[in-house]
Amino acid sequence: QVQLVESGGGLVQPGGSLRLSCAASGSIFSINAMGWYRQAPGKQRELVADITSVGSTNYVDSVKGRFTISRGNAKNTVYLQMNSLKPEDTAVYYCNAHLINSGNYRYLEVWGQGTLVTVSS
Numbered sequence: 504q505v506q507l508v509e510s511g512g513g514l515v516q517p518g519g520s521l522r523l524s525c526a527a528s529g530s531i532f533s534i535n536a537m538g539w540y541r542q543a544p545g546k547q548r549e550l551v552a553d554i555t556s557v558g559s560t561n562y563v564d565s566v567k568g569r570f571t572i573s574r575g576n577a578k579n580t581v582y583l584q585m586n587s588l589k590p591e592d593t594a595v596y597y598c599n600a601h602l603i604n605s606g607n608y609r610y611l612e613v614w615g616q617g618t619l620v621t622v623s624s
Contacts, residue, residue, distance in 0.1 A: 504606070505529035505613050507598045512618030515588055519622070523583040525598030525615055532605035537581035539572065541594035541620075551596070552583060565591070588622045595619050 511523040527534060538553025538561075552562045552572040560572055571584040581598065598615035 505531060505600075505602065505604065505611060507600055507613055507615035509596070509598045509615040509618040511583075512596060512620045514621045514623065516624050517589055517622055519588050520584070520586045521588065521620060523585065523596055523598075523618060523620075525581045525600075527579045527600050527602065527613070530605045531579065532603040532608060534578060534600055534602045535610075536601045537574065538599045539581070539583045540597045540599055541592075542597070542617075543594040546594075548597070553599070554581065585620070588620075590622050593620060593622045 506529055507525050507527050509525045511521060513521060515521050536553055536555045539551040540548050541551050542548040550563060551566055552570055554560045554572045554574055562570060569587045573582050595617040597617045600613045602611055604611055
């Protein structure tokens, strides 16, 4: 009943920028945190960035200074602004949310379907 829908992936040259978007919908009472993970072929999924309901942010060292995570005004969206992209940023990027279901107040972790980011010249 809760889903995350991602968009914004694509092909970009090294040094370029992309902005990923994720919208949460369904039976949501509140969202405690949202974040972005990525997974390259043959590699473990890793946390890229996350943001809590109070605005605290966390970034993996490899993207610090280049990526910015933010929440939308409605608080059901999260964005990842990716600048100065490098080939090693190539991966499927997944949106993640920790939320409280509005029907039963259960705490849930929800994943998006993923959006592919390819950084190549």
